[in-house]
Amino acid sequence: MVTVGIKEVARRAGVSPGTVSNVLNRPERVAPATRTRVEEAIRDLGFVRNGSASTLRAGQSRAIGLVVLDVGNPFFVAVARGVEDVVSDRDHAVILCNSGESPAKQARNLRVLAEQRVRGVLITPVDDDTSVLRRLRDRGVAVVYVDHPASGDVCSVAVDDVAGGDLATSHLLAGGARRLAFVSGPPAIRQCSDRRRGALRALETAGLPADALTDIVVPEMNAHGGRLAAETLLSDGLPDAVFCANDLLALGVLRALSQAGVQVPRDVALIGYDDIEFSSAAAVPLSSIRQPMYQLGKLATELLLEECDDPAGHAHQQIMFQPELVVRESSSP
Amino acid sequence: MVTVGIKEVARRAGVSPGTVSNVLNRPERVAPATRTRVEEAIRDLGFVRNGSASTLRAGQSRAIGLVVLDVGNPFFVAVARGVEDVVSDRDHAVILCNSGESPAKQARNLRVLAEQRVRGVLITPVDDDTSVLRRLRDRGVAVVYVDHPASGDVCSVAVDDVAGGDLATSHLLAGGARRLAFVSGPPAIRQCSDRRRGALRALETAGLPADALTDIVVPEMNAHGGRLAAETLLSDGLPDAVFCANDLLALGVLRALSQAGVQVPRDVALIGYDDIEFSSAAAVPLSSIRQPMYQLGKLATELLLEECDDPAGHAHQQIMFQPELVVRESSSP
DNA sequence: CGAAATCATTAAAACGTGTCAATCGGCATC
DNA sequence: GATGCCGATTGACACGTTTTAATGATTTCG
Known part of the structure; x- marks a missing residue:
């Protein structure tokens, strides 16, 4: 060598x-x-x-970290694309990490990023425990939350999940549904709890009791989780409509219900969240809540680089996009 | 700081x-x-x-690079999962790079990996130009080809794409198809040309002329490419069956054909490649060729680390898996 | 009890680059 | 012709860690 x-x-x-x-x-x-x-x-x-030598001397590398909940979710892939496009213009590199919705893996990833002395970190946090992030920032690493709103002292780019939950649920209610199920991952994941809060708000607006909504919590927010949820739905009796916290869950639910002979939307209405590309191509095209995924990644990266370039003069911003209802066959009577 | x-x-x-x-x-x-x-x-x-300092001193980092054609393709996501699982046991890190099927991006990614002094590189090469890889190896970086067969002086883990193309095509022919279309990305991508060769072999075996197969080449091997291909199919007249070089293409074709009022499989049979999870959940469940994606990543990583740990005593291996036909509705008359 | 051997710890020299004060050479001004 | 000035280039040190040979402390054995 x-x-x-x-x-x-x-x-x-x-x-x-x-x-x-x-x-x-x-x-x-x-x-x-x-x-x-x-x-x-x-x-x-x-x-x-030699990047190591150069990083060592300069005190910081020319890379940023991106920590997402699930690289297998097309939502985060789209976000990553937005990040990549901005970053490669400035010839920096992106270190993509997958926390798999696990705090332990998230912590491990952050340690690696800290060791690498990345300039900044874009992260969709697993939970609301901000202590690790705070330590990072104390060490001079800029942090921007992606798909997670923040308070004043840190930048964030997010989509209004309460509004999204409300949109989805109001749509199901408008279709005549009265008994609903909400399928999601652990409530510690903010996206899940916020979308649920939106659903409850919609119920209240419609004058329905909160117990019209049954919670089904599964460990993983992917198609497998969706199939698990479908088992519960089938054994506990079908509601009028099912709201899934993301499209992967909804696709899993749809698949398992179909195999059990349940027809969507005739027997039960279904709506997902994220509007990933596959949703429109599903056996029953999936209604969903659309989010500006690419924009999310792009804007977050711009904020991050701005903060890196001028830490002193940087004013933290919290951006909040509004989601959009996309109606397809799975929720149309 | x-x-x-x-x-x-x-x-x-x-x-x-x-x-x-x-x-x-x-x-x-x-x-x-x-x-x-x-x-x-x-x-x-x-x-x-400080990882930079320790890398500088040690001469190499505790990371490996993984360069894939398309992070948006669930096939590569599954491969990455296999890589990640092996690597995290040895507490190394994975730097995931996306070449987007572009030689320029691939070269840029390899430069970054070389700068980072990664221990080794797992790569699905964009084309057969091995010069860049050879330079990397000369510099002492171990290289293993993923989903790409190699000759004696380098390790590789691949799936027999000629056999896969044959499987898919033979199946379509057995269903009664006589005029076929092959939808793929640029033939420089080995997966495309090999699967096509397999298709031609199947035609020959069946005693059909090679011009029974029409090539449709699109710039990107994703759903958008599939929709482009469908336009060509619709304007040039439908064949009996369509073989797509991967499932994303097939899903795009399926979608566009359906919107144009063409029914699959009644009007045209369709088969994809990779058997990604979404294929079975598509509007018309997609026939496909299944590959051991996770195993591919896992084994490739094991070979790579073996080579890193003992460069001298390491014997290069070329592993070749066999693909498997999965028949679903899209190709059943 | 002294010598040898084992074990834990240390001091100092790298690794390859970036930075900054110092130097050099050329040129214009007085 | 001396002086000052400016841009281009240089040389040496520092970044934080790992490693190796040497040192110091403690135990073992003759």
């Missing part, structure tokens, strides 16, 4: 290591003639900068 | 920096009493080790 470093390049180009460094970092400071000479040497020797 | 380093921990614990390093890396070498003292100091000061 031959390690060609900055000083070999320097020797080859007949300059000092300092000049090579300048070519890499502030090309404008070095005379055009020597610059091309150095660039040739770099090409000839196949030199690639 | 306060930087608490190893030497502050040392001072607090009343030992030398070297001892703190030993506690971190070879705890067995330090006496239990001092070890706990150091561990307390670490906790008290909230010390986290």
